[in-house]
Amino acid sequence: MRTLRAFLLVVAVLAATLVTPAPAQAVTTHIYPATRDTYVKASSPNTNYNSQRQLVVAGSPDRISYLAFAVTGLTEPILHATLRMKTLDTSNAGSTDGGRVFPVGSSWSETTLTYATRPAPIGPSVTPIERVKPDTIHDIDVTDAIRGNGVVSFGIFSNHTDGAYYHSRENNEAAGPALLVYTGVPSTDDTVILAAGDIADCRTERDEQTAKILDTEVGVVAAIGDTAYEKGAPEEYAACYAPTWGRHKSRTRPAVGNHEYLTPNAAGYFGYFGAAAGPPGQGWYSYNMAGGQWHVVVLNSNCAKIGGCHAGSPQERWLRADLAASKARCTVAYWHQPLFASGGRGSSAYRPLFQALYDAGVEVLLNAHNHQYERFAPQTPTGAADPDRGVRQFIIGTGGRSLQPDFPTVAANSEVRNGNVFGVLRLTLLPGEYRWRFVPVAGQTFNEVGTGLCH
Template sequence: MPRSRYAAVLALAVLAGTLTFAPAVRANGNFVFFPTNDSYVSAGSPNSNFDNQPVLAVAANPTRISYLKFAVTGLLDPVIHARLRIHVSAIPDAASRTGGTVYRSGTSWLETTLTYANRPALTGAPLGTYGQVAANTWYDVEVTAAVVNGIVSFGISSADANGAYYDTRESGSTTAPQLLVETGIPGTGENVLLAAGDIASCDRDNDEQTARILDREPGTVAALGDLVYETGTPAEFTNCYGPTWGRHKARTRPAVGNHEYLTANAAGYFGYFGPQAGLPSQGWYSYDMPAGGWHIIVLNSNCSKVGGCQVGSPQERWLRADLAANPVRCTLAYWHHPIFSSGDRERPELLPLFRALYEADVEILLSGHAHQYERFAPQTPNRVDDPVQGIRNFVVGTGGRSLQPDFGTIVPNSEVRNGTTYGVLKLTLVPGIYQWRFLPVANQTFTESGAGTCH
């Protein structure tokens, strides 16, 4: 199977006029499907057909259910993510309303004959909920479990008496509903890494939203430092981090951040995670993901707390020894502070550690600290683009604490940036190949994905 098939680039469809046919648009394993049929039904007029209406209605009192049908074709690889994206055309009043819950539905209906009396049943457990919605805004729901090659049909219902109105397929390419499908490497709990930093505090609930991503995604959790605010005390870990990301403590492999050290010796962090966090005097360790054939290295970027990061420092010597002792083809590393960042938070004192990783042909480096998402092309320690040996860097400070929308001067090799979306980076690691995807929290649409091969 060609490796290029695993490259994930979001495809954009360019259609003109009314959508009378719904082909897929594909770009390297990504597909965009438009509905072949969509309409709604109303319990208030059980024998009426509403195909001539310019919207899809979802509400209660009377019950109104919207239906969308897609012809999914051309999927050669496993479906790893699928999202039903719809655009709110209006809401009945100025307040945000519940956008509805998505279910599978029967497929034997046509928009020209659909009525409440002959509507297909909504089947199975809910696939997802749009939550509160606002007019002139896109919303996504994860529907991966329902998508295969063939005819796929969804129903959207709501218990909200006011509900919402969505644009139909006749709206044209700018606002028509979309089914976004990504295919590629199948992820299992044994070959998936879920990464983000800058996570929890007791005075906000964004970390609960990102924790819900972990609830549905199997894999090892790479917590990239500054796990709880403000000072990483034992009480904050118990009361603020524990109820959200702490639900996944047993599968978490953390890195220590600077906020953890606002408690002396990061005692709250090391006390909470115990041996999972490495020795309290060090904070560095490594582990393997044998299902994917990957070696994972966790480092402590708080250099002043552990004897420095310079050449010959205890951590630099340990790192080189660990790399020499684990000469696998695919290696990934993570720490808290970024060495490259357009968010003006770079830490050049980490360069000796980065150089050791580069010389050992490490593939990926993850960090947080900047409350943003940024991806870099593979590069050398001197910021030279290097697709052959370079390390691909990700900054994923989007775990929940807060966001920094504004980037500073865009530094070399920065490819993708977002400072307005909380979420988690999902890395699927298999022998010789890796695939990434940014998973946004519910009702956020930013995502980006791609793939690479090991050196």
């Protein structure tokens, strides 16, 4: 996909939890039987075992199985993908370790493949297969390895000597390996915000990984700035953002970042998102969620481009008027660059905006800019802890561009920090209450959940 996106970029340049997620709507299951499968053996490095009617995974000597699938006909976002294997019905088919699945290149042939010519892994192991029993179906999550239509290939290896034996496609076509891909469009849910910033870059695949979270999570998508690197140009939105987070453009409520303004007047950003981005030249707007029980305010943190962020500036005046007119009990706001940050790059320029939020009793503020995750306790605009009336700030610059693991100075009231995991914040808006859960990308772990009450 990244090669395709890079090609599209060139063409465009030339042309110019605490709460269980609701299921997706209209899920379609695509089943692909293996088109190739075989195994190789370290003790016989030049022998091809395609004539054997089984797939073997074991160590000492190493026996590695290989499988390939032709994925076709996908037109909707991928929600989930599973590799299905069935063990043989003999007593020695089971194992305390069924193996580890890893993606490999797909150019190998099952009739000539040997241990000496085996393909190298092209990524880390996707997931382990736990203890396996004879004559049993085992489903392995391989979602992170499926990019869309095309040939996908896997290897399975194990360091355990008690090998696992699986049906091959030649031995039993019905019980042979199969790839199951589930597609669909997640339903909307106006009680959930899915938030992150610092997102799409054609030089990486990490934004695709965070986009996969959106594929399976319901809610409004809050893209909190720096959405298309390097400068938010129209061709970067077309080639880099649109194939990933752009899959969810119809439910996205964006905030503009500083990189978007590397294109004059952030024209690429406003052109791509249209009316959803607020009036061009301003970029601030508001909307309601949770049946009107929550008010959401989106601001523009590029102060020099919009007449300032100081008290009395056009945006600050609009903000105070908008908050005063809101009838919702609870409010969440977001803009790109933070006031408080342990990773540096916090700016006092946003204190007047924070002051307006505090004066109106706003509960939550979401920021990005720092490529990290950080959560603060409720606090005042001057950084004093205030559990009763304070605004709780989150930084979620984990959308895919890159990460910054270092926190030079721990800011006052900083409660949780992580600079090593990509992911999305899931903020659930309930009557008089909010709940958060950080959802990491597949293969990474970071457990961060909590709840707060409205003022």
